[in-house]
Amino acid sequence: MSExxxxxxxGPCTLPLEVLEEAQQELVDYHGxxxxxxxxxxxxxxxxxxxxxxxxxxxxxxxxxxxxxxxxIQGGATLQFAMLPMNFLHTGQQGGYVNSGAWAGGAIADGAxxxxxxxxxxxxxDHYTRMPADHEIRLRDDTRYLHITTNxxxxxxxxxxxxxxxxxxxxxxxxxxxxxxxxWERFDLVYGGAQKNLGPSGMAVVFVRKSVLENSNRDLARxxxxxxxxxxxxxxxxxxxxxxxxxxxxxxxMKKQGGLAVMERRAAxxxxxxxxxxxxxGGYYNCPVERxxxxxxxxxxxxxxxxxxxxxxxxxxxAGLMNLKGHRSVGGxxxxxxxxxxxxxxxxxxxxxAHFQAASG
Amino acid sequence: MSExxxxxxxGPCTLPLEVLEEAQQELVDYHGxxxxxxxxxxxxxxxxxxxxxxxxxxxxxxxxxxxxxxxxIQGGATLQFAMLPMNFLHTGQQGGYVNSGAWAGGAIADGAxxxxxxxxxxxxxDHYTRMPADHEIRLRDDTRYLHITTNxxxxxxxxxxxxxxxxxxxxxxxxxxxxxxxxWERFDLVYGGAQKNLGPSGMAVVFVRKSVLENSNRDLARxxxxxxxxxxxxxxxxxxxxxxxxxxxxxxxMKKQGGLAVMERRAAxxxxxxxxxxxxxGGYYNCPVERxxxxxxxxxxxxxxxxxxxxxxxxxxxAGLMNLKGHRSVGGxxxxxxxxxxxxxxxxxxxxxAHFQAASG
Numbered sequence: 001m002s003e004x005x006x007x008x009x010x011g012p013c014t015l016p017l018e019v020l021e022e023a024q025q026e027l028v029d030y031h032g033x034x035x036x037x038x039x040x041x042x043x044x045x046x047x048x049x050x051x052x053x054x055x056x057x058x059x060x061x062x063x064x065x066x067x068x069x070x071x072x073i074q075g076g077a078t079l080q081f082a083m084l085p086m087n088f089l090h091t092g093q094q095g096g097y098v099n100s101g102a103w104a105g106g107a108i109a110d111g112a113x114x115x116x117x118x119x120x121x122x123x124x125x126d127h128y129t130r131m132p133a134d135h136e137i138r139l140r141d142d143t144r145y146l147h148i149t150t151n152x153x154x155x156x157x158x159x160x161x162x163x164x165x166x167x168x169x170x171x172x173x174x175x176x177x178x179x180x181x182x183x184w185e186r187f188d189l190v191y192g193g194a195q196k197n198l199g200p201s202g203m204a205v206v207f208v209r210k211s212v213l214e215n216s217n218r219d220l221a222r223x224x225x226x227x228x229x230x231x232x233x234x235x236x237x238x239x240x241x242x243x244x245x246x247x248x249x250x251x252x253x254m255k256k257q258g259g260l261a262v263m264e265r266r267a268a269x270x271x272x273x274x275x276x277x278x279x280x281x282g283g284y285y286n287c288p289v290e291r292x293x294x295x296x297x298x299x300x301x302x303x304x305x306x307x308x309x310x311x312x313x314x315x316x317x318x319a320g321l322m323n324l325k326g327h328r329s330v331g332g333x334x335x336x337x338x339x340x341x342x343x344x345x346x347x348x349x350x351x352x353x354a355h356f357q358a359a360s361g
Numbered sequence: 362m363s364e365x366x367x368x369x370x371x372g373p374c375t376l377p378l379e380v381l382e383e384a385q386q387e388l389v390d391y392h393g394x395x396x397x398x399x400x401x402x403x404x405x406x407x408x409x410x411x412x413x414x415x416x417x418x419x420x421x422x423x424x425x426x427x428x429x430x431x432x433x434i435q436g437g438a439t440l441q442f443a444m445l446p447m448n449f450l451h452t453g454q455q456g457g458y459v460n461s462g463a464w465a466g467g468a469i470a471d472g473a474x475x476x477x478x479x480x481x482x483x484x485x486x487d488h489y490t491r492m493p494a495d496h497e498i499r500l501r502d503d504t505r506y507l508h509i510t511t512n513x514x515x516x517x518x519x520x521x522x523x524x525x526x527x528x529x530x531x532x533x534x535x536x537x538x539x540x541x542x543x544x545w546e547r548f549d550l551v552y553g554g555a556q557k558n559l560g561p562s563g564m565a566v567v568f569v570r571k572s573v574l575e576n577s578n579r580d581l582a583r584x585x586x587x588x589x590x591x592x593x594x595x596x597x598x599x600x601x602x603x604x605x606x607x608x609x610x611x612x613x614x615m616k617k618q619g620g621l622a623v624m625e626r627r628a629a630x631x632x633x634x635x636x637x638x639x640x641x642x643g644g645y646y647n648c649p650v651e652r653x654x655x656x657x658x659x660x661x662x663x664x665x666x667x668x669x670x671x672x673x674x675x676x677x678x679x680a681g682l683m684n685l686k687g688h689r690s691v692g693g694x695x696x697x698x699x700x701x702x703x704x705x706x707x708x709x710x711x712x713x714x715a716h717f718q719a720a721s722g
Binding site (some may be wrong): 110 | 435
């Protein structure tokens with residue numbers, strides 16, 4: 001076995017080592033059953049226990065009130081972009097969207113194919129380097145919900161405070177899932193892809209306020225209906241067994257670490273150390289994001305030239321600091337430091353950044 | 362490690378042991394990369410190689426002509442039920458469906474929410490114990506495609522021959538995927554959930570004729586569009602990494618075993634042994650399915666009473682023959698004997714059936 005690297009990938013991304021080791025141990029013969037969990041019927045006792053525990057832990061750790069249900073739906077956050085207007089916009093209603101960057105843009109483009117939606121605030125003029133203040137968000141009449149992307153994985157921005165508006169919020173929290181508490185009373189639905197803070201790729205985890213399912217649209221295929229997923233306990237059809245199983249293990253790890261408050265504090269410390277290193281570099285490293293809106297999960301930064309960025313990324317990999325390249329649409333560097341990234345990984349990156357700057361000076 | 366059981370589950374279901382053992386070996390540290398494959402970016406070299414090899418092997422083993430592309434789409438066969446009419450039915454067109462049982466019924470109900478569809482043949486009068494002859498299938502004008510469920514997992518029936526009609530076929534082959542050759546020239550699209558012959562749950566594998574994507578519907582969210590999945594090589598968004606990875610390993614196993622012809626022969630032998638045992642039991646075991654339409658994958662049978670069935674199932678489990686209970690909607694017994702079920706498992710079941718009958722006589 002080779003030495004474990006520090007993996008700053010934006011997703012799929014680093015997972016807790018003990019989760020991987022436990023899954024490895026159990027993969028061929030699950031708890032002495034004479035078969036793997038991934039070979040078992042999803043309606044059998046073993047997987048029912050796994051999925052039930054994962055759902056209960058998700059509610060507990062994310063501090064979701066009992067008015068919500070948690071659902072596991074395949075298709076990632078991207079399928080949710082379609083399902084939201086399909087389920088929630090009735091004739092005469094529209095959905096407002098905050099356009100905060102690449103992922104919000106996807107939610108808007110996909111949503112527009114299945115409902116009447118509009119942009120309630122657009123960050124394009126600021127090159128998506130900040131989030132709006134509440135008074136900048138312009139809601140139209142008959143707005144059913146305001147959709148926000150609470151953290152933009154590519155732009156490296158997040159809402160520093162939760163918007164307080166006159167309609168329910170729907171939040172894509174993909175890249176900061178279970179990294180800070182949510183003001184549940186303002187939300188009708190919270191969703192995100194699992195493949196960042198929650199486990200491997202292959203599903204979205206959706207928290208939905210149960211009361212809004214009472215009059216959600218019914219003239220849809222079953223897979224596209226939240227009420228059907230909810231009534232079936234996410235098992236009206238065959239669920240994504242392995243992602244749910246790993247999700248449960250990640251949740252147990254989070255609970256053992258101390259839960260949401262500890263995740264939030266660690267994220268502030270890890271991102272704080274990186275932003276501090278950037279600030280202290282005298283402009284050698286530069287983060288374009290407005291200070292108050294800087295993400296605690298995805299730290300984006302530039303070097304003085306693309307040539308230096310290329311050299312930096314190459315030498316990082318030699319030093320075991322992997323996948324620091326920015327998204328192909330924006331370039332530069334990005335350190336994704338999700339819940340499972342140890343503080344030691346961030347410290348190693350901070351050290352390397354100082355070393356690289358000194359060596360190139 | 363406990364002794365490996367024979368698992369007759371209808372899906373998720375038994376997988377080749379060597380596939381599980383290889384995946385276990387690689388789970389924490391993939392090929393010396395210092396991280397797990399499920400932690401890696403799907404756009405990185407490791408996973409690109411894994412997915413590319415899986416797609417190429419899928420085309421090769423299933424003998425798909427180059428006019429087709431293979432896609433990996435989350436949501437199982439069930440999401441496909443919605444996507445088919447969404448993508449392929451234009452105004453004025455309709456889809457014909459053969460109603461052969463539970464799964465066809467799902468395709469019809471879900472499809473009707475997103476397009477104009479009708480039942481071209483209905484097996485209800487025969488209690489879904491057979492498939493139609495070609496002349497029984499009634500196509501209407503403006504029919505874009507005929508949808509068939511080539512093997513009904515719950516009813517235990519399959520098409521003994523492939524329908525030859527005047528419109529393109531779309532086939533749900535979930536429960537007999539890569540278990541017999543397909544007459545590709547008759548099909549526009551072939552699909553199925555992975556969690557039977559192909560690997561763990563978490564995606565559908567879709568073979569689509571590329572030319573039909575040129576004028577498929579575009580006014581849909583990206584996740585619901587086949588052309589978008591095809592153009593992005595099934596990676597326009599984060600794909601289901603672990604299911605694709607295991608699928609590739611299952612395909613390698615199939616190739617090593619001898620490929621499709623060997624799978625087809627073994628399925629005939631294994632199901633033949635079971636149906637023979639049923640026939641030889643003098644009516645103690647009874648299969649309700651018309652002989653020519655009996656599935657080679659899902660062998661359904663009844664015992665003289667529900668009490669005996671309960672005893673039979675319970676004693677089977679004690680003998681290491683697991684998950685033989687029929688679907689909850691129909692009761693009875695069902696032996697799902699997918700590609701990865703060894704002949705020894707079927708032989709053990711045949712022996713046990715004789716033993717049980719003798720002991721109860």
